[in-house]
Each structure stands twice: as C-alpha cells, then as structure tokens.
Amino acid sequence: MKIGRVLKQDAPVTVPAPFQIYSIQSLQANNKKGETPFFCVDTFLMIWILEGSVKIGVDTDAFLVNENVFFYVPPGQVFTMEIDEAAKGYAISFVKEYIELTDIRVAGLFRTSFFNQLNSIPIIYICGDSIASMESFADKMIQEYNNTLDLRSDILKGYLKIFMIYLCRQIKQNIQDIQDIYWSRKNHLVKLFFTQVEKHYASKKMVKEYAEILAVSPGYLNGVVKEMSGRPASHHIQQRIVLEAKRRVLHDGFSLKETAYDLGFWDPAHFSKYFKNCSGINFTDFKKGVSM
Numbered sequence: 001m002k003i004g005r006v007l008k009q010d011a012p013v014t015v016p017a018p019f020q021i022y023s024i025q026s027l028q029a030n031n032k033k034g035e036t037p038f039f040c041v042d043t044f045l046m047i048w049i050l051e052g053s054v055k056i057g058v059d060t061d062a063f064l065v066n067e068n069v070f071f072y073v074p075p076g077q078v079f080t081m082e083i084d085e086a087a088k089g090y091a092i093s094f095v096k097e098y099i100e101l102t103d104i105r106v107a108g109l110f111r112t113s114f115f116n117q118l119n120s121i122p123i124i125y126i127c128g129d130s131i132a133s134m135e136s137f138a139d140k141m142i143q144e145y146n147n148t149l150d151l152r153s154d155i156l157k158g159y160l161k162i163f164m165i166y167l168c169r170q171i172k173q174n175i176q177d178i179q180d181i182y183w184s185r186k187n188h189l190v191k192l193f194f195t196q197v198e199k200h201y202a203s204k205k206m207v208k209e210y211a212e213i214l215a216v217s218p219g220y221l222n223g224v225v226k227e228m229s230g231r232p233a234s235h236h237i238q239q240r241i242v243l244e245a246k247r248r249v250l251h252d253g254f255s256l257k258e259t260a261y262d263l264g265f266w267d268p269a270h271f272s273k274y275f276k277n278c279s280g281i282n283f284t285d286f287k288k289g290v291s292m
Contacts, residue, residue: 001027001028001031001082001083001085002031002080002081002082002083003027003039003047003080003081003083003091017040017043017093017095018094018095018097018098019092019093019094019095019098019145019156019160020039020043020091020092020093020094020145021090021091021092021093021138021141021142021145022090022091022142023088023089023090023091023142024047024049024083024087024088024089024090024091025088027083027091028083028085028087039091039093040093041075041076042075042076042095043075043093043094043095044072044073044074044075044093044094044095044096045072045073045079045091045092045093046070046071046072046073046091046092046093047070047071047072047073047081047089047090047091047092048069048070048071048089048090048091048092048126048134048138049065049066049067049068049069049070049071049083049087049088049089050067050068050088050089050090050131050135051067051086051087051088051089052066052067052083052084052086052087052088052089053065053066053067053084053087054066054069054071054081054082054083054084054087055081055082056071056079056080056081056082057079057080057081063123065123068125068126068127068131069123069124069125069126070123070124070125070126070167070170071123071124072124075096090138090142092138092141094160098157124167124170124171125170126170127170127173130166130169130170133166134163134166134167137159137162137163137166138163140159141156141159141160141163144156144159186224186227186228187228189214189216189221189224190224190225190228190229192214193210193214193221193225193233193236194236196210196213196214197210197236197237197240198240200213201237201240201241201244201263202241202244202262202263202264203264204237205237205238205241205264206237207221207222207232207233207234207237210233210237221233222234238274238278239278241263241274241278242275242278242279244263245259245263245271245275245283246279246286248262248263249286249287255287256268256271256272256283256284256287259271259283260272271283272284
C-alpha cells in the first residue's frame with residue numbers, strides 16, 4: 001500500500017482535521033476498496049510500524065525501516081510511503097494547536113525533544129515495556145475516535161497526552177543511546193591510537209601517519225584525542241618519544257647521538273631541538289642532571 005502527501009498548488013483549500021488516528025490495517029483495507037488515505041499537508045503526521053517493513057521517501061531522502069519504528073513527517077513536507085501488506089501499526093495526524101490544547105507542558109517537551117532535536121533523522125526506535133503501553137493507548141484512542149459519545153474530545157486528548165509522554169521518554173532514551181554510541185566510538189579510537197603509538201613511536205612521528213593506520217583524517221584524530229584526553233594526538237606522540245629518550249639515558253646511559261638514532265632521528269641536532277621543544281629542557285642538561 002502507498003501512502004503519500006504532496007504539495008499541489010491547484011488543490012482546493014481544506015481545513016485540516018484537528019486529530020486523526022487509524023490502524024495501518026484499516027488503511028490497508030480502505031486502500032483495497034479504492035479509498036486513498038488523506039492526510040492534510042498542514043498537519044503533523046506520525047506513523048508507528050509494529051510489524052513489517054516500510055520504505056519511506058521524504059523529499060530527497062529515503063528510509064527503509066522495520067518493526068518497532070516510529071516515523072514522523074512535519075507540516076509542509078512531501079513524503080511517500082510503501083507499506084507491506086502484512087504490516088501492522090498506527091498513523092496519527094494532528095494540527096499544532098491540538099497538541100498544545102492537550103497539555104502545554106507535553107507540547108513543549110514534545111516539540112523540543114522530537115521535532116527539533118531529531119529533524120535530520122525523523123526515526124525513533126520504540127523498545128521495552130513502552131511498546132505494550134503505547135499500543136494500548138493507541139487502541140484506546142482509535143476506539144474513542146470512532147464513537148460519538150459525550151466528552152469524546154476530552155478523553156482523546158487525555159489518551160494522547162499519556163501516549164506523548166511515553167513517546168518523549170523513548171526519544172530521550174534514543175538520544176542517550178546515540179550519545180553513548182558516539183562516546184564509545186571515540187573512546188575506542190583513542191585506545192587504538194595509543195596502542196599504535198606504543199608500537200610505532202620510533203618510526204612514526206606524524207599524526208597523519210597514525211591517521212592513515214586508523215583510517216581517519218589527521219584533523220579528526222587530533223580533535224577526538226584532544227576531546228577525550230585534553231591534549232591533541234601530536235602532543236601524546238611527542239611525549240612518548242621524549243619519555244623513551246629519557247629512559248635510554250636513565251637506564252642505558254645513551255648519548256645524544258645514540259638516543260637520536262635509536263628513536264629514528266638521523267640528525268642528532270634535529271633531535272636535540274625536538275627534545276627541548278617537547279620537554280622544555282636541553283638534552284645535555286637532562287643527561288647531566290641524571291649523572292649527578
């Protein structure tokens with residue numbers, strides 16, 4: 001089944017329904033009868049897929065999503081969606097004013113955590129106990145939406161408020177998970193960097209050489225190492241070489257020339273300048289201090 005929303009300049013002006021909710025199964029059934037689902041371009045549209053796979057196109061971006069994925073389309077955005085025949089889930093549409101009338105605090109939380117922070121990736125993964133709770137309230141909303149009893153709108157807004165609170169909790173968890181992955185990857189890169197420095201400090205002295213080994217750019221490596229350790233990658237390379245030079249003097253009594261050659265410097269004068277710039281002390285003065 002295809003669901004879509006396009007911008008048509010010659011389309012008749014219509015007043016959007018304040019709130020709509022359908023099960024994906026009912027949309028599938030209506031589609032087979034020749035009834036194309038209509039969602040106004042001026043509304044927020046949220047689609048929650050519980051089972052099956054969905055191919056979604058938003059402007060020039062395409063998303064292929066599977067079960068337990070929550071997808072949203074803000075007002076004015078063009079989209080197309082192809083849903084498996086066996087898919088299950090929900091489609092919820094509402095105008096901005098409706099969520100604000102539901103609860104101004106929930107509206108603020110929802111807009112801040114959802115429509116702003118995740119604009120570039122409009123996908124939320126629903127997991128854990130929240131799935132059953134949210135599904136229960138979605139079913140209650142559908143039941144209330146399809147009747148004409150007194151205070152129908154008030155009950156719908158109450159259910160929607162609770163549904164949105166569960167969703168905001170999931171959004172917060174998604175953001176935390178993304179941040180955890182982000183920091184985990186950076187930590188892993190820094191650990192790999194220090195491992196490589198231990199292996200190659202005598203032969204590789206440039207950040208770009210380590211960046212090539214780790215398949216990242218020199219600027220990115222320098223930035224990540226600085227973010228995680230407080231010092232750029234170049235600093236750690238230099239300090240590892242200086243530390244090894246000091247060890248050569250302390251434990252083996254190496255001369256300037258011997259130390260330079262042992263650490264891959266073919267010009268002792270260059271090594272002398274390197275040592276002073278990185279350690280703040282002249283190599284000869286350091287050696288004299290050790291021998292005293």
